[in-house]
Amino acid sequence: MKHTVDVLLAVKPLSRAKSRLRDGYPAPVGGHAGLVTAMVLDTVTAARRALGVGRVLVVTDDHALTQRLREHGVDFVDEGTATDLNAALRHGEQVLRDRGRGAVIVGALQADLPALRPTELGEALASAAGRRAYCADHHGVGTTLLIAAPGEPLDPRFGDASALAHAESGAVELTGSWPSLRRDVDTAEDLAAASALGLGEHTAAVYSPAR
Ligand SMILES: Nc1nc2c(ncn2[C@@H]2O[C@H](COP(=O)(O)OP(=O)(O)OP(=O)(O)O)[C@@H](O)[C@H]2O)c(=O)[nH]1
Numbered sequence: 001m002k003h004t005v006d007v008l009l010a011v012k013p014l015s016r017a018k019s020r021l022r023d024g025y026p027a028p029v030g031g032h033a034g035l036v037t038a039m040v041l042d043t044v045t046a047a048r049r050a051l052g053v054g055r056v057l058v059v060t061d062d063h064a065l066t067q068r069l070r071e072h073g074v075d076f077v078d079e080g081t082a083t084d085l086n087a088a089l090r091h092g093e094q095v096l097r098d099r100g101r102g103a104v105i106v107g108a109l110q111a112d113l114p115a116l117r118p119t120e121l122g123e124a125l126a127s128a129a130g131r132r133a134y135c136a137d138h139h140g141v142g143t144t145l146l147i148a149a150p151g152e153p154l155d156p157r158f159g160d161a162s163a164l165a166h167a168e169s170g171a172v173e174l175t176g177s178w179p180s181l182r183r184d185v186d187t188a189e190d191l192a193a194a195s196a197l198g199l200g201e202h203t204a205a206v207y208s209p210a211r
């Protein structure tokens with residue numbers, strides 16, 4: 001039976017989010033929080049359109065963000081007692097399993113992929129082929145996607161050098177090209193590179209590349 005992956009995205013409070021992305025580009029419409037929100041919405045929109053994705057659940061305590069998610073019919077959950085990204089993802093994983101019917105395959109997708117193409121995510125999920133797997137970021141150092149093996153815990157190890165950490169945890173590295181899946185946005189340079197790939201509608205509406 002073809003399995004779908006239930007995808008988690010975690011977002012910290014917008015006031016603290018994307019601290020490396022606070023300057024170096026024209027002021028976005030709606031300010032910093034508006035830009036971060038737009039990137040989340042574009043990432044979620046692409047994930048929902050990707051072949052192989054089941055449910056999408058955003059883990060966040062930010063009220064303004066959850067309001068926008070609600071407007072777009074995106075499911076979300078608070079982060080419980082989590083104090084970091086991995087704990088927030090583990091909390092979201094438990095919520096998915098509690099709600100799930102039958103075997104659940106859980107994945108974690110970074111929430112700052114505003115150029116994400118559904119086809120690239122779908123290809124990455126297919127190439128995991130039921131294995132614990134990860135996709136490294138464009139630097140080859142971080143992780144933009146982690147997929148658990150069916151019925152296995154997600155065991156997220158995001159943070160510094162997370163690609164290596166996930167490899168050491170037994171995850172298989174996914175090696176497709178997938179430039180939009182690997183282009184997470186941490187800095188103004190990343191945002192310009194994502195713009196060159198083609199931004200989703202929400203981020204494109206608030207950001208214009210520096211002329
Ligand atoms: N819910 C939740 N999400 C988190 C937490 N820490 C990080 N994240 C999210 O994890 C994703 C990847 O983290 P980073 O790329 O470091 O994002 P960031 O922390 O906003 O960026 P910087 O402030 O520049 O480090 C982002 O979407 C963050 O919002 C946390 O404690 N809780």
Ligand SMILES: C=C(OP(=O)(O)O)C(=O)O
Nearest residue numbers: 142143158159162184186
């Ligand atoms: C937390 C991560 O994201 P970033 O490196 O963008 O902070 C990660 O790649 O594990």
